[in-house]
Amino acid sequence: MRAFDELRKLEIFFKEESNRGCSIVELYELVQHAGNILPRLYLLCTVGSVYIRSKEAPAKDVLKDLIEMCRGIQHPVRGLFLRSYLSQVSRDKLPDIGSEYEGDADTAMDAVEFVLQNFTEMNKLWVRMQHQGPARDKEKREKERSELRDLVGKNLHVLSQIEGVDLDMYRETVLPRVLEQVVNCKDEIAQYYLMDCVIQVFPDEYHLQTLETILGACPQLQPSVDIKTVLARLMERLSNYAASSAEVLPVFFQVEAFAKLNIAIGKVIEAQDDMPVYGAVTLYASLLTFILHVHPDRLDYVDQILGACVKKLSGKGKLDDSKATKQIVALLSAPLDKYKDIDTALKLSNYPRVMEHLDNGTNKEMSNVIIQSIMKNRTYISTAEKVEALFELIKGLIKDIDENHQDELDEDDFKEEQNSVARLIQLLYTDDTEEMMKIIHTVRKHILTGGPKRLPFTVPPFTFSALKLVRRLQSQNENVSGEEAAATPKDIFQILMQTIEALSSVPVPELALGLYLQCAEAANDCDLEPVAYEFFTQAYILYEEEISDSKAQVTSIHLIIGTLQRMHVFGVENRDTLTHKATGYSSKLLKKPDQCRAVYACSHLFWLDEHNDMKDGERVMLCLKRALRIANAAQQMANASRGSSGSVVLFIEILNKYLYFYEKGVLQVTIDSIQSLIELIKQEMSGENTTADLSADAFFASTLRYIQFQKDKGGVVAEKYSPIKAEFAETS
Amino acid sequence: MVLVLALGDLHIPHRAADLPPKFKSMLVPGKIQHVICTGNLCVKEVHDYLKTVCPDLHIALGEYDEETRYPETKTLTIGQFKLGVGHGHQVIPWGDLDSLAMLQRQLDVDILVTGHTHQFTAYKHEAGVVINPGSATGSYSSINYDVNPSFVLMDIDGLRVVVYVYELIDGEVKVDKIDFKKTTASST
Numbered sequence: 001m002r003a004f005d006e007l008r009k010l011e012i013f014f015k016e017e018s019n020r021g022c023s024i025v026e027l028y029e030l031v032q033h034a035g036n037i038l039p040r041l042y043l044l045c046t047v048g049s050v051y052i053r054s055k056e057a058p059a060k061d062v063l064k065d066l067i068e069m070c071r072g073i074q075h076p077v078r079g080l081f082l083r084s085y086l087s088q089v090s091r092d093k094l095p096d097i098g099s100e101y102e103g104d105a106d107t108a109m110d111a112v113e114f115v116l117q118n119f120t121e122m123n124k125l126w127v128r129m130q131h132q133g134p135a136r137d138k139e140k141r142e143k144e145r146s147e148l149r150d151l152v153g154k155n156l157h158v159l160s161q162i163e164g165v166d167l168d169m170y171r172e173t174v175l176p177r178v179l180e181q182v183v184n185c186k187d188e189i190a191q192y193y194l195m196d197c198v199i200q201v202f203p204d205e206y207h208l209q210t211l212e213t214i215l216g217a218c219p220q221l222q223p224s225v226d227i228k229t230v231l232a233r234l235m236e237r238l239s240n241y242a243a244s245s246a247e248v249l250p251v252f253f254q255v256e257a258f259a260k261l262n263i264a265i266g267k268v269i270e271a272q273d274d275m276p277v278y279g280a281v282t283l284y285a286s287l288l289t290f291i292l293h294v295h296p297d298r299l300d301y302v303d304q305i306l307g308a309c310v311k312k313l314s315g316k317g318k319l320d321d322s323k324a325t326k327q328i329v330a331l332l333s334a335p336l337d338k339y340k341d342i343d344t345a346l347k348l349s350n351y352p353r354v355m356e357h358l359d360n361g362t363n364k365e366m367s368n369v370i371i372q373s374i375m376k377n378r379t380y381i382s383t384a385e386k387v388e389a390l391f392e393l394i395k396g397l398i399k400d401i402d403e404n405h406q407d408e409l410d411e412d413d414f415k416e417e418q419n420s421v422a423r424l425i426q427l428l429y430t431d432d433t434e435e436m437m438k439i440i441h442t443v444r445k446h447i448l449t450g451g452p453k454r455l456p457f458t459v460p461p462f463t464f465s466a467l468k469l470v471r472r473l474q475s476q477n478e479n480v481s482g483e484e485a486a487a488t489p490k491d492i493f494q495i496l497m498q499t500i501e502a503l504s505s506v507p508v509p510e511l512a513l514g515l516y517l518q519c520a521e522a523a524n525d526c527d528l529e530p531v532a533y534e535f536f537t538q539a540y541i542l543y544e545e546e547i548s549d550s551k552a553q554v555t556s557i558h559l560i561i562g563t564l565q566r567m568h569v570f571g572v573e574n575r576d577t578l579t580h581k582a583t584g585y586s587s588k589l590l591k592k593p594d595q596c597r598a599v600y601a602c603s604h605l606f607w608l609d610e611h612n613d614m615k616d617g618e619r620v621m622l623c624l625k626r627a628l629r630i631a632n633a634a635q636q637m638a639n640a641s642r643g644s645s646g647s648v649v650l651f652i653e654i655l656n657k658y659l660y661f662y663e664k665g666v667l668q669v670t671i672d673s674i675q676s677l678i679e680l681i682k683q684e685m686s687g688e689n690t691t692a693d694l695s696a697d698a699f700f701a702s703t704l705r706y707i708q709f710q711k712d713k714g715g716v717v718a719e720k721y722s723p724i725k726a727e728f729a730e731t732s
Numbered sequence: 733m734v735l736v737l738a739l740g741d742l743h744i745p746h747r748a749a750d751l752p753p754k755f756k757s758m759l760v761p762g763k764i765q766h767v768i769c770t771g772n773l774c775v776k777e778v779h780d781y782l783k784t785v786c787p788d789l790h791i792a793l794g795e796y797d798e799e800t801r802y803p804e805t806k807t808l809t810i811g812q813f814k815l816g817v818g819h820g821h822q823v824i825p826w827g828d829l830d831s832l833a834m835l836q837r838q839l840d841v842d843i844l845v846t847g848h849t850h851q852f853t854a855y856k857h858e859a860g861v862v863i864n865p866g867s868a869t870g871s872y873s874s875i876n877y878d879v880n881p882s883f884v885l886m887d888i889d890g891l892r893v894v895v896y897v898y899e900l901i902d903g904e905v906k907v908d909k910i911d912f913k914k915t916t917a918s919s920t
Binding site: 467522562657660699 | 749
C-alpha cells in the first residue's frame with residue numbers, strides 16, 4: 001500500500017512533466033521500455049491515469065489498453081495487487097453518466113465493461129491461488145486468500161457506485177456476468193464470498209427485481225458452499241427492507257418474492273442432500289421471518305413452511321442435535337412473538353407436527369414458551385376446540401409421554417412447571433355457558449392423564465373453574481326459566497365428584513377434603529341436599545381414614561365446622577348426623593387445648609342467626625360446658641405432669657364465648673354461669689402454683705374492658721351487662 | 733408516615749392466574765415499609781413477588797398455602813399501633829365480627845387483619861379495628877359471590893391510621909378511605 005502512495009507521487013510528477021511540454025503519448029511509449037514487466041506495468045497505469053485526465057485520448061481506449069496489458073502478469077498475488085492498483089487509479093476516471101469523461105463514444109456501458117473485465121480477471125487469479133503449491137500448505141493458502149478477498153470484492157463495490165448502472169443494466173448485464181464468473185470459477189471460497197458481496201453491495205430494490213436470477217445461481221454452486229447462510233442473509237435484508245416502509249410491500253407481492261424464495265430453498269435442500277438438519281431448519285426459520293414481515297396475514301404460507309420442515313424432519317424421529325433443536329425452537333417461537341395471540345398459532349396445522357420432533361426436554365421448553373406467551377398477553381382461550389389443540393401442543397407438560405423415560409426434572413422446577421399449567425387453566429374461559437361446559441369436559445379429559453404427580457396441581461384450578469360455571473348457571477337459571485338448560489349444576493357436581501376422587505391415587509387427603517367442602521357449599525347454594533350430603537360424606541370419610549397428622553386434623557376440623565355452620569339446605573336428620581360426627585371428631589383430637597377449642601367452635605353449629613328454627617340454646621350450652629370440662633382436665637394434667645397449672649387462656653376463651661351467646665339471647669347462658677366463670681379465672685390466675693402468663697393477663701384484661709364498654713353503651717346492651725361484676729384483676 | 737400494605741387470599745394458581753395488571757403497576761418496590769398478608773398465596777412465586785415489593789413481609793398460614801411453616805397468627809408493633817394477622821378460617825363463624833373481636837382481644841392488638849371471606853370489611857369498635865383486605869385477585873369464594881379484587885394500604889402516623897381500600901370494579905381502580913384514631917387508653 002505504501003508503494004501505491006509512492007506511485008501517486010510519481011503520477012503527480014508525470015502530470016507536471018506533461019505540463020512542461022513532454023507529451024503524454026510520448027511518456028506512455030517511454031515507460032513501456034522499462035525492463036521488468038511488473039514495474040513497467042505499474043508505471044504504465046500511472047501514466048495512463050494522467051493520460052486519461054488530460055483527455056488527449058478517450059478514456060475508454062486507454063482503459064482498454066491498460067487492462068489488456070495487465071494480462072501480462074499471471075502470478076496470482078502480484079496480479080491481484082496490480083489490478084487492484086489499476087482499479088483504484090481508474091476509479092474516478094470512469095466514463096460514467098455525468099462524469100467529465102463521458103463522451104459520445106464513451107458511455108457508462110464502457111465503464112461497466114472495464115470493471116467487469118477487471119473483476120473477472122482478478123477472480124481467476126484469486127482462485128488460482130488455491131491450487132498453487134503443495135497440498136500440505138492448503139490451510140495457509142486459504143488464510144492468505146481470505147486476507148486478499150477484499151481486493152476482488154472492491155470491484156463489485158465500484159460497480160454498485162457507477163451511476164449509469166440502473167436496474168435494467170444491472171439485470172441485463174452486470175448481474176448475469178458476475179454470476180457467470182462466480183458459478184464458473186467453481187471455487188468454494190470465492191463463491192461464498194462473492195455471493196455474499198453481491199447481496200450486501202447492491203440495493204434491495206434490485207435484489208427484489210432480480211430474485212429469480214440470483215436464486216437460480218444458488219443450486220449451481222459447489223455443494224460445499226454454505227449457501228444457507230447466504231440465503232439467510234438475503235432473506236434478512238429483504239425482511240428488513242419490507243419492515244422499513246409499507247410502500248415497498250406491494251413490490252414484494254408483484255414479484256412473487258415468497259414463491260421464488262420457497263422454490264429456491266426447496267431446490268437447495270434437495271440438491272444438498274447431506275446438509276445437516278440444522279442447516280435446513282435455519283433456512284426455513286429465515287424464510288419464516290421473511291413471511292412474518294412481508295405477508296403476516298398469510299397463515300397458509302406460514303403453515304407451508306412448517307409443512308416443508310416437517311417433511312424434511314420426517315423419518316428422523318426425535319432430534320438430539322442441540323443446534324437443530326435450538327433452531328426449531330426459534331422457528332416455533334417466531335409466530336408466537338409476531339402474532340401475540342395463541343389462536344393464530346393454533347390454526348397452523350403443521351405446528352404440532354414440528355414439535356413432535358423435539359426431544360422431550362426441548363418439547364417441554366417449547367410448551368413453556370407457549371404458556372408464557374399466553375400469560376403475557378392475557379388472552380383467553382375460548383373454545384373447546386382450541387383448548388384441545390392447545391393441550392395437544394403442550395402435552396409434554398400434561399402427561400408423561402414416554403413411559404420409560406425418567407424425567408430428571410428437579411422438584412422445584414417441576415412444581416413451577418405444573419403451577420404454570422395451573423395458571424393456564426384459569427385462562428381457559430368463555431362467557432358462553434354451553435361452550436364453557438365443553439371446555440370443562442376437555443380439560444378434565446386431559447388432566448386425568450397426568451398421573452399422581454400432576455393431579456394435585458391441576459385438579460384444584462379445574463375444580464374452581466367448574467364451580468365458577470356452577471355460579472353462572474345458577475344466575476342464568478334464575479333469568480331463563482322453563483328452558484331446558486344443556487348443562488346443569490348437577491352434572492357439574494357429578495364431574496367434580498369423580499375428578500376429586502382421582503386425588504386419592506396421589507394421595508392428598510387434606511387438599512381433597514378442602515375441595516369436597518367447597519363443592520358442598522356450592523351445592524348448598526343450589527339447594528341440592530343429596531349432593532351436598534354426599535360431598536360431606538366423602539370429606540368425613542377422608543378425615544376418618546386418611547388424615548392422621550394432628551395439625552392437619554385441626555385445620556380440617558375448622559374447615560368442616562366452618563362449612564357445616566353455613567349450610568342451610570340440610571333437613572333435620574342429615575344435619576344431626578353430620579353435626580354429631582363433627583362434635584365427635586372435635587372431642588377426639590389429640591391435644592386437650594385443640595379439643596377444647598374445636599368443641600366450643602361446635603357450639604356455633606347449634607345457633608344460626610338467620611334461621612330461627614336452628615337455634616338450640618341447650619345444645620349450645622352443652623358444648624360450652626363440655627369445653628369447660630376439657631379445659632379443667634387440661635389444667636389438672638398440667639398440674640400433675642409439670643407441677644404447675646397450665647395456662648388459663650382456654651377459660652378466658654370460653655368466657656368470651658359465653659358473652660357472645662349471652663348477647664345473642666341464649667337463655668341457657670345465665671348471668672350466674674358467667675359470673676362463676678369469671679371468679680374461676682381470677683382464682684386460677686392468682687393461685688400459688690400459677691406461672692405468670694402475660695398474654696393471658698392481657699386477654700383477660702381486654703375481656704373485662706369489653707364488658708365495661710358494653711355497660712357504657714347504654715340501652716338494651718347496658719341492661720344486659722350491668723349485673724355482671726367485672727373489676728380489673730390485680731396482676732401480681 | 734409509615735405505609736403498610738395488607739392483602740391476601742390471592743389463591744394463585746388454584747383460583748387465579750395472577751394479580752390484576754392495574755394492581756401490579758401500583759405496587760412499586762420501595763414505597764411500602766411493611767407488608768401484612770392474610771395467607772392463601774398459595775405458591776412460592778407469589779411469596780417471592782411480595783418480597784420484592786417490600787422485604788419486611790409477614791404472612792399468616794392459610795389452609796391452601798404450599799409453605800406450611802407460616803405461623804397461624806402473628807403480632808407486630810408499628811409505631812404506636814399493635815397489629816395482629818391471622819388467616820381467619822380458624823375463627824368460626826367465618827366472617828363473624830364478634831368472633832373476630834374475640835381473637836383481637838386474645839392477641840391484644842389495636843388492628844386485627846384477617847381474610848378468608850374475600851370481602852373487604854373495616855369494622856371499628858371501642859377497642860380497635862378489624863380489617864379484611866379481601867382478595868387481591870378477586871378469586872372465587874364460597875362465602876362471597878360478588879368478589880372484586882381489593883387490597884388495603886394503611887398509613888400509620890402517630891396515633892392515627894388512615895385505611896385506604898383499593899378495589900378493582902369493572903376495570904377501574906376505586907379508592908376509599910377510613911380514618912381511625914387511637915385513644916391513648918393506657919393498658920395496665
